Amino acid sequence: MAEEKKGGGKKLLIFIVIGVVLLVGAGVAAYFLLFSKPAPPPEETQQEAQPQEPEVGPFLQLNPFVVNLADPTGRRYLRVKIALELKDEKVLSEANNRIPQINDTIIMVLSSKTVEEVLAPEGKSELRFEIMNKLNQLLGPGTVRGVYFTQFVVQ
Incomplete structure (x- = not known):
């Protein structure tokens, strides 16, 4: 057991x-x-x-702008060259057909600014943002991805 x-x-x-x-x-x-x-x-x-970088759209280089600034004496002016980054080639083609409207929109924005507004660093950023918004209203939402100043002279 x-x-x-x-x-x-x-x-x-x-x-x-x-x-x-x-x-x-x-x-x-x-x-x-x-x-x-x-x-x-x-x-x-x-x-x-591999983080993907945003794709860069085509650029539209505009002719230089020379505008009088909103200055009481009327003697101050701004000379600026602008390049627009656009959404795609289709938008670039449309923008090329609408250059007079684009130029008019930019001139209206630039000439409404004072010397102090355009000389301040944040003023340039606000100016860039305002131009982009106005152009997106003209060409369609999201068509202008960026506004780049390639020359900026105040006298």
Whole structure:
């Protein structure tokens, strides 16, 4: 009888070990199924690894503008060259057909500014923003991506 108890103890120990291994395995599987984040698709992983720079649109270089500033003496003027970054080639083609309207819009904005407004760094940023907004009203929302001053002289 002593041998039967000894053999029964071994069986019980084997069942306990198998039960513990199964519980641990089930716990690990549950953790990975419930709490792990799914792997992103391969194309998303590549995009994260290499941040994409925004695509630069075509540029339209405008002729220089010379305007009188909104100065009480009327003796101050601004000479500026502007390049417009546009959305795509289709917009560039349309803009080339509407140069007189574009020039008029820019002249109206520039001539409404005072010397102090155009000389201040934040004034130039506001001027750039205002020109872009007015041109987007003229050509359509989002068609002008950027306004760049390639020459800026106040006298």
